[in-house]
Amino acid sequence: MTDNIKNIDTLVIGAGQAGVAMSEHLTHQNVPHLVLEKNRIAEAWRTGRWDSLVANGPAWHDRFPGMEFPGDKPDQFVPKDQVADYFEAYVDKFKMPVETDVEVISASRNESTSGFTVKTSKGTINAQRIVSATGPFQVPIIPAIAPENPDFLQIHSAKYRNPDNLPAGAIIVIGAGSSGVQIADELRRSGRKVYLSVGPHDRPPRAYRGRDFVWWLGVLGLWDMAANVPGKEHVTIAVSGANGGDTIDFRELASKGLNLVGRTQSFENGVVHFSDDLACNIKAGDENYLSLLDRADQYVVDNGLDLPEEPEARILLADPDCMVNPTKSLDLKANNVTTVIWATGYATNYDWLKVDVFDEKNQPQHHRGVSIEPSVYFLGLPWLSRRGSSFIWGVWHDAKYIADQIVIQRQYQQYQNKI
Numbered sequence: 001m002t003d004n005i006k007n008i009d010t011l012v013i014g015a016g017q018a019g020v021a022m023s024e025h026l027t028h029q030n031v032p033h034l035v036l037e038k039n040r041i042a043e044a045w046r047t048g049r050w051d052s053l054v055a056n057g058p059a060w061h062d063r064f065p066g067m068e069f070p071g072d073k074p075d076q077f078v079p080k081d082q083v084a085d086y087f088e089a090y091v092d093k094f095k096m097p098v099e100t101d102v103e104v105i106s107a108s109r110n111e112s113t114s115g116f117t118v119k120t121s122k123g124t125i126n127a128q129r130i131v132s133a134t135g136p137f138q139v140p141i142i143p144a145i146a147p148e149n150p151d152f153l154q155i156h157s158a159k160y161r162n163p164d165n166l167p168a169g170a171i172i173v174i175g176a177g178s179s180g181v182q183i184a185d186e187l188r189r190s191g192r193k194v195y196l197s198v199g200p201h202d203r204p205p206r207a208y209r210g211r212d213f214v215w216w217l218g219v220l221g222l223w224d225m226a227a228n229v230p231g232k233e234h235v236t237i238a239v240s241g242a243n244g245g246d247t248i249d250f251r252e253l254a255s256k257g258l259n260l261v262g263r264t265q266s267f268e269n270g271v272v273h274f275s276d277d278l279a280c281n282i283k284a285g286d287e288n289y290l291s292l293l294d295r296a297d298q299y300v301v302d303n304g305l306d307l308p309e310e311p312e313a314r315i316l317l318a319d320p321d322c323m324v325n326p327t328k329s330l331d332l333k334a335n336n337v338t339t340v341i342w343a344t345g346y347a348t349n350y351d352w353l354k355v356d357v358f359d360e361k362n363q364p365q366h367h368r369g370v371s372i373e374p375s376v377y378f379l380g381l382p383w384l385s386r387r388g389s390s391f392i393w394g395v396w397h398d399a400k401y402i403a404d405q406i407v408i409q410r411q412y413q414q415y416q417n418k419i
């Protein structure tokens with residue numbers, strides 16, 4: 001790009017899976033466009049996650065329709081770097097107009113003419129439309145209860161890489177969603193003493209009656225749920241493809257030596273306090289697990305399927321001691337805790353987008369990604385249109401919808417009065 005102002009119909013910002021999906025659909029619909037990426041294609045998969053991460057869903061599922069993962073192991077969980085390779089290959093295959101190492105610094109609506117002036121690290125662009133595909137998980141969130149200037153290492157899960165990167169000593173992992181539980185288990189397996197702070201969670205079976213949970217959620221219509229169940233907005237989902245893929249079972253993890261505690265409440269004078277909710281959270285997670293088995297069994301009956309029965313999946317281990325006699329507080333020094341890892345999620349950052357589209361919580365206001373501000377679109381956000389929206393298989397469908405909306409607008413704009 002040069003300093004001359006470049007004109008483009010649709011500018012997509014971000015070349016993670018969302019930006020790549022958007023480009024594919026815009027290409028099919030002959031919409032002139034450009035994708036700008038400040039780092040590399042799928043950088044979050046390349047460098048934004050811990051070393052051993054694999055995709056949560058099997059290769060046959062966690063992909064776009066137009067291309068399979070190389071190899072002949074569709075039921076395996078693909079390592080994160082191969083996921084990044086996949087999106088790079090996808091861009092090559094469909095010859096997508098992606099420019100990397102270009103950061104969008106600001107985008108503001110033009111006055112007295114259509115479109116937006118977009119300032120980038122490599123020049124200015126005039127775009128008729130903007131699709132923000134800058135990611136659902138951009139800014140790591142560490143809650144306000146975190147101690148200031150602690151005398152132990154305190155990091156977000158986004159900064160965790162592997163057990164060898166942490167100082168010797170015990171570790172507290174706070175948050176037992178997919179990230180927290182995988183990191184805690186990896187540290188436990190490496191021989192470290194680990195405490196895992198477990199809040200409300202859902203924990204689907206990894207597989208049941210010979211089918212992976214992604215299949216069950218698909219046939220039961222649960223990926224396509226348009227909105228989360230009221231009251232479940234802050235319930236995390238604990239699922240993992242690590243070590244070939246196992247059901248997350250907190251009772252079993254406790255039996256293997258993981259020290260489970262309730263939700264983290266506060267840090268005071270070198271002591272961390274936990275809520276007395278561990279048993280309740282684990283039992284609610286079990287109910288969620290069992291309810292999915294019930295729905296799966298019903299689906300088998302309703303559809304006359306011949307899938308092997310699996311009654312043993314319903315047998316839960318007895319309540320471990322940590323549920324019966326919960327740890328309510330922990331003296332960090334006395335227990336040699338040298339690291340606290342906050343696996344507490346992410347926020348978005350739209351500082352670059354200077355349009356009036358955000359609500360009081362700084363969330364974009366949109367319907368299925370079409371924002372309240374004409375010609376501004378969002379893609380890749382959790383629950384953008386459905387439960388699957390922020391995942392690989394879901395974002396592709398949302399991108400298709402947004403491409404359709406862009407084509408509709410272009411048709412109106414190109415209309416010429418023939419009278």
Ligand SMILES: Cc1cc2nc3c(=O)[nH]c(=O)nc-3n(C[C@H](O)[C@H](O)[C@H](O)COP(=O)(O)OP(=O)(O)OC[C@H]3O[C@@H](n4cnc5c(N)ncnc54)[C@H](O)[C@@H]3O)c2cc1C
Pocket residue numbers: 013014015016017018019036037038039040041042043044045049054055056057062102103104105133134135136137179352379380381390391392393
């Ligand atoms: C730990 C973890 C594990 C996950 N595992 C799975 C999984 O197994 N399966 C699955 O389907 N999903 C998974 N997800 C969810 C989701 O698929 C990923 O977060 C994915 O990276 C989101 O893709 P995206 O394209 O929406 O955003 P991102 O991958 O974050 O891409 C956004 C891109 O925008 C770029 N960008 C941002 N701002 C600018 C700017 N101003 N100018 C130019 N470029 C910019 C960034 O550099 C980035 O490359 C996981 C998420 C996490 C956190």
